[in-house]
Amino acid sequence: MKQLWLTAKLDIVESLRARWFQIYTLVFGGIVALLFVFGLTESRVLGFIGLSRLLVTYIQLTMAILPIFVLITTVRSVAGDREAGVFEYLLSLPVSLSAWFWGKIVGRYIVIFAPVFLAMLGATLWATFQDIEVPWGMFGYYTALLAVMAMCFLGIGMLISAIARSTDMAQGAAFMVWLALLLFLDLILLGVMIQGKVAPEIAITLALANPLQVFRTAALALFDPQLIVLGPSAFVILDLFGATGYKVFALVYPAVLGLVSATIGYVLFRRGDLP
Amino acid sequence: MIQFSQLAKTFRRVRVLDGIDLAIGLGERVALIGSNGAGKTTLIRCLLGEYTYDGKVTIDGLDPRSNRTAVLGNIGFVPQLPPPLKMPVGQLIDFSASLCGTDPARIHGIARRLGLDVDAILTRQFVRLSGGMKQKLLIAIALGRDAKVLVMDEPAANLDPEARKIFFDLLAERLEDATMIISSHRLDEVSALVNRVIEMDMGKIVLDDKVADDVTLTARLACRIVLKRFEPAFAKALDGWSFTSRDADLVWEGSIAGPDRLRFLGIISRYTALVGDLSLSEA
Numbered sequence: 390m391k392q393l394w395l396t397a398k399l400d401i402v403e404s405l406r407a408r409w410f411q412i413y414t415l416v417f418g419g420i421v422a423l424l425f426v427f428g429l430t431e432s433r434v435l436g437f438i439g440l441s442r443l444l445v446t447y448i449q450l451t452m453a454i455l456p457i458f459v460l461i462t463t464v465r466s467v468a469g470d471r472e473a474g475v476f477e478y479l480l481s482l483p484v485s486l487s488a489w490f491w492g493k494i495v496g497r498y499i500v501i502f503a504p505v506f507l508a509m510l511g512a513t514l515w516a517t518f519q520d521i522e523v524p525w526g527m528f529g530y531y532t533a534l535l536a537v538m539a540m541c542f543l544g545i546g547m548l549i550s551a552i553a554r555s556t557d558m559a560q561g562a563a564f565m566v567w568l569a570l571l572l573f574l575d576l577i578l579l580g581v582m583i584q585g586k587v588a589p590e591i592a593i594t595l596a597l598a599n600p601l602q603v604f605r606t607a608a609l610a611l612f613d614p615q616l617i618v619l620g621p622s623a624f625v626i627l628d629l630f631g632a633t634g635y636k637v638f639a640l641v642y643p644a645v646l647g648l649v650s651a652t653i654g655y656v657l658f659r660r661g662d663l664p
Numbered sequence: 665m666i667q668f669s670q671l672a673k674t675f676r677r678v679r680v681l682d683g684i685d686l687a688i689g690l691g692e693r694v695a696l697i698g699s700n701g702a703g704k705t706t707l708i709r710c711l712l713g714e715y716t717y718d719g720k721v722t723i724d725g726l727d728p729r730s731n732r733t734a735v736l737g738n739i740g741f742v743p744q745l746p747p748p749l750k751m752p753v754g755q756l757i758d759f760s761a762s763l764c765g766t767d768p769a770r771i772h773g774i775a776r777r778l779g780l781d782v783d784a785i786l787t788r789q790f791v792r793l794s795g796g797m798k799q800k801l802l803i804a805i806a807l808g809r810d811a812k813v814l815v816m817d818e819p820a821a822n823l824d825p826e827a828r829k830i831f832f833d834l835l836a837e838r839l840e841d842a843t844m845i846i847s848s849h850r851l852d853e854v855s856a857l858v859n860r861v862i863e864m865d866m867g868k869i870v871l872d873d874k875v876a877d878d879v880t881l882t883a884r885l886a887c888r889i890v891l892k893r894f895e896p897a898f899a900k901a902l903d904g905w906s907f908t909s910r911d912a913d914l915v916w917e918g919s920i921a922g923p924d925r926l927r928f929l930g931i932i933s934r935y936t937a938l939v940g941d942l943s944l945s946e947a
Contacts, residue, residue, distance in 0.1 A: 391762070395759055478749075483764060485732060485734075662715045663714040664714050
């Protein structure tokens with residue numbers, strides 16, 4: 390356990406000094422600042438006003454940015470470290486492979502989750518200070534959603550890093566994964582269904598297997614509990630899970646997907662050549 | 665102590681190590697030499713448990729792959745190319761010391777002996793140090809613990825003559841209780857450090873020879889050079905070797921570390937036309 394925390398601490402210090410982290414923090418801090426500057430807390434959409442309006446917009450923007458950011462930065466730094474000889478040296482020290490791999494994941498998880506969470510927390514504190522009502526239930530669920538989103542894409546990123554033998558390959562693979570998930574968002578599935586080439590059941594299963602779509606629908610569920618904007622597929626989702634059930638599914642499934650991906654990554658990392 | 669049995673490693677159908685059989689005992693100082701692609705680095709990485717392989721590698725009977733922490737706890741490693749770590753020097757020392765179960769003060773002490781002002785660079789990023797400073801720090805981390813095996817890849821390449829002298833002294837202090845494997849492209853760089861030479865080529869051992877061990881690591885050689893005429897380039901070449909000159913810069917005197925004599929003579933050989941007399945004698 391000591392080795393795991395040492396590795397996690399090491400990864401945190403390395404990340405804090407990396408340029409990607411500075412940009413990452415600036416992006417999410419900047420989003421919240423801009424949403425306040427543009428007066429989003431005073432605007433209204435579908436009955437949402439105040440901080441809930443800001444949180445809805447923030448989570449939508451985060452869902453667009455966080456996955457690709459996490460995937461690319463994770464594979465770049467892990468595969469990059471391997472190529473640059475960092476693994477050769479640090480893995481010549483007496484650290485167990487499990488402590489090294491999971492320590493890296495823990496450290497990186499803290500580093501990628503902290504800015505998105507702190508930006509949202511900052512917005513909440515500012516709202517409290519400004520006497521704007523804070524929707525704590527929504528804040529709690531969105532925090533959990535961001536936590537599992539980070540876990541999911543970090544796990545996938547570590548799996549790609551374990552498979553790819555070069556930074557270029559790892560980056561390419563991460564981008565392709567993100568693109569594939571993006572292509573299978575509901576609008577494209579709907580288009581395919583309209584053409585009659587895929588059975589509706591398959592389309593909905595694919596949508597439910599796509600973590601990007603799962604997050605999107607879960608965020609919408611708070612915004613629109615009947616999921617009216619999803620059209621007929623909302624009936625399948627609500628019949629299958631129920632409103633609360635889907636919210637739970639949206640937290641459990643991506644977390645499991647991230648953990649399983651990371652575990653497969655660990656097994657491959659352990660079995661193969663380290664540097 | 666270290667045993668390689670039928671060790672083989674293949675990368676994408678290219679056999680990089682081809683059935684290596686080798687035993688290295690306690691106290692041996694082995695020069696691992698060979699051209700690029702000979703298999704030296706691959707052999708070292710197999711020894712460190714970083715590569716999968718066919719055959720068997722054991723250190724004190726333990727497989728470095730399945731007993732990582734136990735085996736690596738006894739190995740001090742100095743890579744040829746320092747890793748581009750962004751962490752501060754202080755954290756690298758603490759991290760290594762904590763994993764290796766040693767006191768960071770011991771690493772600080774060795775770094776200071778090598779001429780590195782550790783306190784002044786504790787908060788500086790490792791990657792921002794000069795090549796020589798990085799090398800000194802990595803040597804200090806490798807030697808700052810009770811490692812039974814020292815694996816060093818061109819360890820003295822970036823060191824100035826004064827630091828090399830101290831490095832040889834540090835190695836001399838470990839002669840009784842450590843096995844050393846020193847990898848290099850050139851035998852003359854390491855020949856005086858070792859008592860056994862193993863040459864590799866195309867993944868095989870092509871030479872395994874014991875060498876005379878007459879010059880000790882701590883030996884000092886008094887040197888006197890008389891020039892026929894002075895050239896500024898000659899003075900520049902001796903910069904760092906702590907030589908003094910007299911008689912209008914025509915007579916140069918100083919001392920060099922015994923293991924450094926071939927390297928020193930290599931430098932002097934560039935100015936053969938200038939040298940009227942040269943003497944080296946044990947101090």
